[in-house]
Amino acid sequence: MSTETPVPPGTSPASPAEDPSGRAAPDSGAYLAVEQSPEFASLRKALRSFVFPMTVAFFVWYALYVILSAYARGFMSVKIVGHINVALVFGLLQFVSTFLIAWLYSRYADRRLDPLAEQLRERVEGDHA
Amino acid sequence: MNHLLLAADAHSTTRTFTISLFVVFVLITLAITVWASRQTRSAADFYAGGRSFSGFQNGMAIGGDYMSAASFLGIAGIIALSGYDGFLYSIGFLVAWLVALLLVAELMRNSGKYTMADVLAFRLRQRPVRTAAAVSTITVSIFYLLAQMVGAGALVALLLGIKPGQTFLGMSPDTAKIATIIFVGVLMIVYVVVGGMKGTTYVQIVKAFLLMCGALLMTLLVLAAFKFNLSSLLGEAATKSGKGAAFLEPGLRYGKDVAGDATQTFYNKMDLLSLGIALVLGTAGLPHILIRFYTVPSAKAARKSVLWAIGLIGAFYLMTLALGFGAAALVGGEAITAQDKAGNTAAPQLAQALGERYLGGSTGGSILLAVIAAVAFATILAVVAGLTLASSSSLAHDFYANVLKRGQTSERQEVQVARVSAFVIGAISIVLAIFAQSLNVAFLVALAFAVAASGNLPAILYSLFWKRFTTAGATAAIYGGLISAVVLVFFSPVVSGSPTAMFPHSDWQWFPLSNPGLISIPIGFLCGWLGTLLSREPADAAKYAEMEVRSLTGAGAH
Numbered sequence A: 001m002s003t004e005t006p007v008p009p010g011t012s013p014a015s016p017a018e019d020p021s022g023r024a025a026p027d028s029g030a031y032l033a034v035e036q037s038p039e040f041a042s043l044r045k046a047l048r049s050f051v052f053p054m055t056v057a058f059f060v061w062y063a064l065y066v067i068l069s070a071y072a073r074g075f076m077s078v079k080i081v082g083h084i085n086v087a088l089v090f091g092l093l094q095f096v097s098t099f100l101i102a103w104l105y106s107r108y109a110d111r112r113l114d115p116l117a118e119q120l121r122e123r124v125e126g127d128h129a
Numbered sequence B: 001m002n003h004l005l006l007a008a009d010a011h012s013t014t015r016t017f018t019i020s021l022f023v024v025f026v027l028i029t030l031a032i033t034v035w036a037s038r039q040t041r042s043a044a045d046f047y048a049g050g051r052s053f054s055g056f057q058n059g060m061a062i063g064g065d066y067m068s069a070a071s072f073l074g075i076a077g078i079i080a081l082s083g084y085d086g087f088l089y090s091i092g093f094l095v096a097w098l099v100a101l102l103l104v105a106e107l108m109r110n111s112g113k114y115t116m117a118d119v120l121a122f123r124l125r126q127r128p129v130r131t132a133a134a135v136s137t138i139t140v141s142i143f144y145l146l147a148q149m150v151g152a153g154a155l156v157a158l159l160l161g162i163k164p165g166q167t168f169l170g171m172s173p174d175t176a177k178i179a180t181i182i183f184v185g186v187l188m189i190v191y192v193v194v195g196g197m198k199g200t201t202y203v204q205i206v207k208a209f210l211l212m213c214g215a216l217l218m219t220l221l222v223l224a225a226f227k228f229n230l231s232s233l234l235g236e237a238a239t240k241s242g243k244g245a246a247f248l249e250p251g252l253r254y255g256k257d258v259a260g261d262a263t264q265t266f267y268n269k270m271d272l273l274s275l276g277i278a279l280v281l282g283t284a285g286l287p288h289i290l291i292r293f294y295t296v297p298s299a300k301a302a303r304k305s306v307l308w309a310i311g312l313i314g315a316f317y318l319m320t321l322a323l324g325f326g327a328a329a330l331v332g333g334e335a336i337t338a339q340d341k342a343g344n345t346a347a348p349q350l351a352q353a354l355g356e357r358y359l360g361g362s363t364g365g366s367i368l369l370a371v372i373a374a375v376a377f378a379t380i381l382a383v384v385a386g387l388t389l390a391s392s393s394s395l396a397h398d399f400y401a402n403v404l405k406r407g408q409t410s411e412r413q414e415v416q417v418a419r420v421s422a423f424v425i426g427a428i429s430i431v432l433a434i435f436a437q438s439l440n441v442a443f444l445v446a447l448a449f450a451v452a453a454s455g456n457l458p459a460i461l462y463s464l465f466w467k468r469f470t471t472a473g474a475t476a477a478i479y480g481g482l483i484s485a486v487v488l489v490f491f492s493p494v495v496s497g498s499p500t501a502m503f504p505h506s507d508w509q510w511f512p513l514s515n516p517g518l519i520s521i522p523i524g525f526l527c528g529w530l531g532t533l534l535s536r537e538p539a540d541a542a543k544y545a546e547m548e549v550r551s552l553t554g555a556g557a558h
Helices: A028-035 A038-071 A086-128 B002-006 B008-039 B043-051 B055-066 B069-082 B085-111 B116-121 B126-159 B173-225 B230-241 B244-248 B262-285 B287-295 B299-330 B333-339 B346-358 B361-404 B411-436 B443-465 B471-490 B517-534 B541-553
Strands: A079-081
Touching: A028 A086, A028 B541, A038 A086, A038 B085, A038 B262, A038 B541, A086 B085, A086 B299, A086 B541, B008 B173, B008 B361, B043 B173, B043 B287, B043 B361, B043 B411, B055 B173, B055 B287, B055 B299, B055 B361, B069 B085, B069 B126, B069 B299, B069 B333, B069 B346, B069 B361, B085 B116, B085 B262, B085 B287, B085 B299, B085 B443, B085 B541, B116 B126, B116 B287, B116 B361, B116 B443, B126 B173, B126 B287, B126 B361, B126 B411, B126 B443, B126 B471, B173 B230, B173 B287, B173 B299, B173 B346, B173 B361, B173 B411, B230 B244, B230 B299, B262 B287, B262 B443, B262 B517, B287 B299, B287 B361, B287 B443, B299 B333, B299 B346, B333 B346, B346 B361, B361 B411, B443 B471, B443 B517, B471 B517
Parallel strands: none
Antiparallel strands: none
């Protein structure tokens, strides 16, 4: 799903009538310029390099849990302490990993994504003003 | 305690309490709705609550929208009867929020306006993609709505303890069920038509608060009953369930091993995987969840609301674990199935048992039962209102304003159409639910998730992340995912050819799985990809640039 290829020059600008919200015709030149700027490329990279691997990671981790629940019942039924077995701990770890990923993303977005996005937003909106 | 539940006096006490509490809830929410209607002037107010909610408020509302009666009563019931497997369900429902958090919420908040289709229509051709998105939004919402409303009818009869042969306010149990469906339907129409997104959001916030308090109180009482020793709670639950250690392991309900039938065993395991994948990928494609991201002022607030939602929903599902195992241990499987074979009354029965134990005998039991029953009603109302709002928004904003009128309509007209749509969709749902009330339609919730994951999610993700994506790709993904999920379920054992099917006496079943996701989700993604590659129309690079900049930075966002 890579979209890193640069936009071919001379692409026709969007017709304002097609705008979904009926806003004033956007200055598509300003958007194109920002989209092709190195700062925007680094924001895109910062976002994608976090969310894509993290999505793959939690999906594989969850799939592993479901597959083990379906096929590795012997392993899942091993008791750890008292009546608490591997299946229960594995399930609780899914909660832990979900909370952890949410927290990591929130921290990452606050520190890495928001400042970059804010700068670029000002640049686009400044162009309009 | 079953005989106590049947005892006429305890029963009527509970009924009076339940009905009084519920009336209080309805009056408060109606007052909020009327107040909200005075604050609702523009289209942005009606569709998106004026984008004025804070991240925390919207997080609560998302919880109120998402934690349906199916997850409160249903999951507690599955855990109470089938043990561990109910936990599998709740884990899927929670992990799903990471898709929304990482890939969808913020980008969608920045690029859309009122509906799911806004994101697709940003750079694709308006009319085909909006039509497809409206069809899918309304289908998903009505499936979900029907399951909730039919469930409401059955639940009210159970919660008020109306037994066959008895009457309630002069109505037979069947009449009482129909009356409940109509009552729930009329209320949801009022919330949406009068209060719009603002009113609906507050109803969901109040409900989420009540649900969390109710669940927390019961969880603490259950844990106290076992001196905060999780292991002894589990041990007691396993013993009382009559199923022993297997009760605490996966496999009693999903992915069952059938001795001597390798084919059926294989299908059962595939069905479990299919359910798991649809649960995780479905949430971020549910229209009534997606439109909640528009009610906050910025992408950062959308992120905060998902973080709050993850915290609330996670805490809630952890508590259902205590409720389910608590019900198994303190009420017992036999007493639960005697009330309801599907286990939907496990949580209310547990409330009664806990009330008797800790709040002073049978009166205490009646009071706690009444509180939890009223919370369950509130839960149903908040969810159906959210679904009605999502489908009427899409009908008015996508289909009427942008497909029929090609964007040539005033805000006032559009909102009027949205109100009429809410009324019509509500009325149709009431009629359908009355017809469906004797059928087993519990599978419709899973089907709604499967359609959302197979049709909506691919279209949204491609649209946000794939530059080359085209109109043909979007319509192919939505229709391909929607049709394949619905067709597969139609020929599955949940519709015909099994004793628990919707039509148990007919048999046209050939698809072996109850959940279509394993097949229909890849079909949806494949259709979106092929549709894009095969279409001659080039992607609009300038529009994509605008959308990408806007979705990542919030520049020019509504």
